[in-house]
Amino acid sequence: MLFILENSLKTKLSTKLFHPFFLILSFFILACQTHSEHHFIPLAYTELDARNGEIDEIRLQIEEKPLESLWRSALLLETLEGFPNEHKDACEAVFDEAKSFVLRETQTALDEKNIPLAKAFVLSLQNLSVTEIALYTNELERLENDFLKTYFPALGLDENNHALKDSKNSDNAYSEPFPSLPPSKVSQYLQGLVTVWVDRGVSVQRGLGLPDRIIGSGFFIDSMGHMITNYHVIESEVDTTYKGYSRVYVKLYDDVETRYPAKVIGYDKALDLALLKTEVPVPFSFSLGSSEDLEVGDRIFAMGSPLGLENTITSGIVSSKSRSLSTVASAMQIDAAINPGNSGGPIVDQNGLVQAIVFAGVLEYEGLNFAIPVEQLEKILVLLFHGEVKHSYTGFYAKTKRELPQQEALGIEVHYVMRGSAAQKGLLAKGDIVQSLNATKIRTVEDYQNAMLEIMPGTIIKLGGVNQEGEAFTKYLYTEERPEMPIYEAYKREPVEDFFLPSFGMKLKRTSVYNKNQYEIASIIKGSAADENGFSLQDPVEIKKIKLLEKNTIVYAELFTRKRNKAYFEVNLAIGASLDSPYFF
Numbered sequence: 001m002l003f004i005l006e007n008s009l010k011t012k013l014s015t016k017l018f019h020p021f022f023l024i025l026s027f028f029i030l031a032c033q034t035h036s037e038h039h040f041i042p043l044a045y046t047e048l049d050a051r052n053g054e055i056d057e058i059r060l061q062i063e064e065k066p067l068e069s070l071w072r073s074a075l076l077l078e079t080l081e082g083f084p085n086e087h088k089d090a091c092e093a094v095f096d097e098a099k100s101f102v103l104r105e106t107q108t109a110l111d112e113k114n115i116p117l118a119k120a121f122v123l124s125l126q127n128l129s130v131t132e133i134a135l136y137t138n139e140l141e142r143l144e145n146d147f148l149k150t151y152f153p154a155l156g157l158d159e160n161n162h163a164l165k166d167s168k169n170s171d172n173a174y175s176e177p178f179p180s181l182p183p184s185k186v187s188q189y190l191q192g193l194v195t196v197w198v199d200r201g202v203s204v205q206r207g208l209g210l211p212d213r214i215i216g217s218g219f220f221i222d223s224m225g226h227m228i229t230n231y232h233v234i235e236s237e238v239d240t241t242y243k244g245y246s247r248v249y250v251k252l253y254d255d256v257e258t259r260y261p262a263k264v265i266g267y268d269k270a271l272d273l274a275l276l277k278t279e280v281p282v283p284f285s286f287s288l289g290s291s292e293d294l295e296v297g298d299r300i301f302a303m304g305s306p307l308g309l310e311n312t313i314t315s316g317i318v319s320s321k322s323r324s325l326s327t328v329a330s331a332m333q334i335d336a337a338i339n340p341g342n343s344g345g346p347i348v349d350q351n352g353l354v355q356a357i358v359f360a361g362v363l364e365y366e367g368l369n370f371a372i373p374v375e376q377l378e379k380i381l382v383l384l385f386h387g388e389v390k391h392s393y394t395g396f397y398a399k400t401k402r403e404l405p406q407q408e409a410l411g412i413e414v415h416y417v418m419r420g421s422a423a424q425k426g427l428l429a430k431g432d433i434v435q436s437l438n439a440t441k442i443r444t445v446e447d448y449q450n451a452m453l454e455i456m457p458g459t460i461i462k463l464g465g466v467n468q469e470g471e472a473f474t475k476y477l478y479t480e481e482r483p484e485m486p487i488y489e490a491y492k493r494e495p496v497e498d499f500f501l502p503s504f505g506m507k508l509k510r511t512s513v514y515n516k517n518q519y520e521i522a523s524i525i526k527g528s529a530a531d532e533n534g535f536s537l538q539d540p541v542e543i544k545k546i547k548l549l550e551k552n553t554i555v556y557a558e559l560f561t562r563k564r565n566k567a568y569f570e571v572n573l574a575i576g577a578s579l580d581s582p583y584f585f
Helices: 002-037 046-061 066-078 087-109 115-127 129-149 188-190 231-236 376-384 444-454 486-493 497-502
Strands: 191-206 207-219 228-229 247-252 256-268 274-278 301-304 312-323 331-334 346-348 354-361 369-373 394-399 413-417 434-438 459-464 472-478 506-510 518-524 540-549 555-562 571-580
Touching: 046 066, 046 087, 066 087, 066 115, 066 459, 087 115, 087 129, 115 129, 115 228, 115 376, 115 459, 129 331, 188 191, 188 301, 188 312, 191 228, 191 231, 191 256, 191 486, 207 231, 207 301, 228 256, 231 256, 247 274, 247 506, 256 376, 274 376, 331 518, 369 376, 376 444, 394 444, 413 444, 413 497, 434 444, 486 497, 497 506, 497 571
Parallel strands: none
Antiparallel strands: 191 207, 191 247, 207 228, 228 274, 247 256, 256 274, 301 312, 301 346, 312 331, 331 369, 346 354, 354 369, 394 413, 413 434, 434 459, 459 472, 506 518, 518 540, 540 555, 555 571
8 A cells, every 4th residue: 555655656746847847848949949940130230321320310419519510420521432422412411401500500609799609610610611601700800809909908018919819810919009108117017916815714723723815916907807817826716626615805016905806707727827807996907928029048027926925026037938737738937936925926028018927836946937828828818708718639649740859840640549539530540640720830749739729629620731651631620628637538448558558658469368468568659658667669568557546647557577678677667647648639
């Protein structure tokens, strides 16, 4: 009886186990049969389909991003070879749609007297050779002249005054006689000087409350109370990350006891400049000169309030006209005594014309001080009247090109183009030598920096030059707002072997499929961190560590290498570089 029960139980259990097994097996058999009956057929997505998709996307963005849409449609027209006539007609149609919308927006900007925006529209249309722009160009020139007459009636002291002169067309400068004779002595120019006094309340240190004050200098540029100073002096007035109390005042030359309220009209973080305004009678306003007339060794005077000592003049000479202290422009080096409180004060020549604006001094080294050349102020002065000034970039790394060290520069040579950037989309390539920007001749990095100062983000620019084969080119790029750390953008987008070029100046080539950190140096940029650290071509490099420091402003790498030019001497190196660069445009 027990035997029968055991057999019966085994039969029932095996039956229960069999049914699920059978169902699973049947599923796999059917699945295999089903899979064998259907085959994957890839979509026939051609380049023509991609371009038609681009046309559709441009149409959707014309109203939101008019100039970018115009640029993208212009790029389609630049690359029509090999495509059917129907596609050519479609490209021309979307370009005309974008152009018509931009022309309407140009008129709106002119009607609203928005000079910076109107200038971006007009310049972009000029670069694309849009014939309808002639009428708007004349209207923009009239608007600019009216602006200058309103705000700067005293400009044009004499034939040497180049205030607000366009670098390409001197006829744009407004000039009329100074309403009164200028002072006969440099000391009399102190009447146009102000002490900028920023009250930031009370700071608590070790349980004690101490007054928190920032003291700087400034100078009047018109009879309406507009003044120039440094951005870092009034930074707390506009910095959104600053959460404390902040009020800006100015003290006049003949009344240092009274603080007059002032307000910030505009500022430029990168150039360290700010425009203020106060409602007081202006005893004297300075005229802007041209540091191009200065030579190394020429005598200059620095005016300001060092350590709060108002109305101080020191003298010195121009030590150098071009130092790379800023990533968007060069600085002037002077040896006139500069101390805290001088920031924002004018540097004048013996004729009393402003040639530069003080912005930095090295306290540990006497006579090592720096100022912003007045041309940089002139280029952005109109923009300062419209708030914060932002700078442009397109995403490529370049340095001045010379065949031999003593020869004249040929232009700026492109060493790297960032993935996904406007430069890449505009077909700028490694080895291209840029020799013109819009209508401005480019020979050096400084030339390119100066030309870019007055170009707003969101503008179509035209680059001319020659490629590696010596063939002439014209390429159109669309400017975007320059990030504070542009090389950080490359860090996020690029593989290591490409990122090392704009950061450390060496192009790497992977040498191992098993060890992803082993490379060989394929190229080195002269004067870069890699060059100065003694690396050479074909040196083997193993990357031990890469990390970002100081809130993503510095990149640090630990490398192991065997230097070929030193008998394959093995060495571990630490190398660092800023994630910003004056060569990244």
